[in-house]
Amino acid sequence: xxxxxxxxxxxxxxxxxxxxxxxxxxxxxxxxxxxxxxxxxxxxxxxxxxxxxxxxxxxxxxxxxxxxxxxxxxxxxxxxxxxxxxxxxxxxxxxxxxxxxxxxxxxxxxxxxxxxxxxxxxxxxxxxxxxxxxxxxxx
Numbered sequence: 845x846x847x848x849x850x851x852x853x854x855x856x857x858x859x860x861x862x863x864x865x866x867x868x869x870x871x872x873x874x875x876x877x878x879x880x881x882x883x884x885x886x887x888x889x890x891x892x893x894x895x896x897x898x899x900x901x902x903x904x905x906x907x908x909x910x911x912x913x914x915x916x917x918x919x920x921x922x923x924x925x926x927x928x929x930x931x932x933x934x935x936x937x938x939x940x941x942x943x944x945x946x947x948x949x950x951x952x953x954x955x956x957x958x959x960x961x962x963x964x965x966x967x968x969x970x971x972x973x974x975x976x977x978x979x980x981x982x983x
Contacts, residue, residue: 851896857889858889858890858892860889861886862889864885865882865885865969866882869881869961869962870958872961878961878964879960879962879963879964879965879967879968880964882965883964883967883972884968886965887969887973890905890973891976893905894977910969910972911974913966913969914966914967914974917962917964917965917966917968919963921967923959923963924957924963925960927959936960938956938957940953940954940955941955
């Protein structure tokens, strides 16, 4: 498409969609959202950018091939699942670490569940963009 309004609006929307996707990723543990939904929202921003500016410009703005993003995400998710084996528990069992824990306060909770969600986010984001870029380049 060759619309100045679409191009100008898309640049703002991509940033907003990426921030919203990270928000959905981080709130997904206790409420609706998570890595899958966050990855879809983030990919939507780049799909919109691809439609407005073309695949070459979208690839250049992404800076990393989407296949690499998906593979890194798959590795992160696998490592999060294997983390339970260190504590002799079944694979993909959530492990929690509380940073700054005191008697009155639990501190900041970090878990392998969040790491797994980040991996899923990257897999969905990279996979969807791989498919869309390939289809867009064939048209």
